[in-house]
Amino acid sequence: MSDHRPAVTARAPAKVNLLLQVGPVRDDGFHDLVTVFQAVSVHEDVTATPAADWGLTVEAAGGADVSGVPLDGSNLALRAARLLAERAGVDEPVHLHVRKEVPVAGGMAGGSADAAAALVACDALWQLRTGLDGLATLGAELGSDVPFGLHGRTAVGTGRGEQLVPVLTRGSFHWVFVLDPAGLSTPRVFAECDRRRGPGWGPPPADVRLEAVEAALRGGDAEALAAALSNDLAEAACALAPQLTRTLAAGRAAGALAAVVSGSGPTVALLTASAASAQDVVAELVPVVGQGRLRTASGPVPGARVLEALAPGGQ
Structure with missing residues (x-):
């Protein structure tokens, strides 16, 4: 070369x-x-x-x-x-x-x-x-x-x-991410999810969760998206990292429209109404979790x- x-x-x-x-x-x-x-x-x-x-x-x-x-x-x-x-x-x-x-x-x-x-x-x-x-x-x-x-x-x-x-997504959505100093193993979270479901568990009928998320994205509606956010791994992640339950509650109390575990965790994603609202949520959370654990971001962005x-x- x-x-x-x-x-x-x-x-x-x-x-x-x-x-x-x-x-x-x-x-x-x-x-x-x-x-x-x-x-x-x-x-x-x-x-x-x-x-x-x-x-x-x-x-x-x-x-x-x-x-x-x-x-x-x-x-x-x-x-x-x-x-x-x-x-x-x-x-x-x-x-x-x-x-x-x-x-x-x-x-x-x-x-x-x-x-x-x-x-x-x-x-x-x-x-x-x-x-x-x-x-x-x-x-x-x-x-x-x-x-x-x-x-x-x-x-x-x-x-x-x-x-x-x-x-199809209209507009931008604004987020605050609360980082956790301890990582979580994705395989462990999936295994805990399976364990909690038990051997007799079967997938539920097709539901409207996907339709609700897509409709909110098409409309650029942060409040509708907040109502539609869901994560089947959240319960397992919180069981393995109990502090996440407190973080989710703190995010909601700080003014986020919704709080959800990101993927398999342990990062918590807080959806806010605007970029200014994201800064307000950060200000409320700094005394609770510390400045170093908070990130603001927007999406969607290119790959x-x-x-x-x-x-x-x-x-």
Whole structure:
């Protein structure tokens, strides 16, 4: 590889689940899901730089704790880059630098956003022009949330969550995220959900939850969306992390329209009426949880995209 090829930085968003319906366990160990993802303005930036060998470094941004992020070949961003290279027949290692803003193990798909950004950055660096659908197919092999990190905006996810259909969304929705210093294992939360349901549990009849969420999004109606938010994993997450019950209650008391566990938790998502309302909620919550655990964001935002190409040695 030429040493003069520039580095490429790509950005991918975190997600919040506006709806998360969890079906029974499948034969492959996954659960059938019906979920509505919204991409929000909390981001991961991944810079891919030509290198003599594969490598990875991680930088914390916005107070994120990156101590639990693997730096070896198990890292999802590095796995994404190597998978793309393998499938495209590229023998040009890269060094990835991940700037993490999304909480680790927080239910906001930060690792999946890293993988999505790595795919886009490496695709541009190697000038492969794979296309969004091709990258999303690779992403689905890496994790259920990676395709959404590539597509972004708002979408219904089915299957494991990797089969996406865009949802018409008017306007922006404003969020406050309450981070938890302790992460939650997604497999543990799903296992606890299954345990609570018991062996005789069967999926309920098709309900109107999805229709209510989609109608609220089409209308750009934050109050209607607040009434429609739901997460089948919330009870299990709260059982494993009891402090979440207090956080949800504190968010509602602070003036949020609704409070919901984000994905498998433990991040709590608070929907607010406006950007100004989000700031008011933060002000109310600072004495309760501390400034460092609060993030404001809006959605929907685009999926993974190239930010810039840097000349060698550029910053």
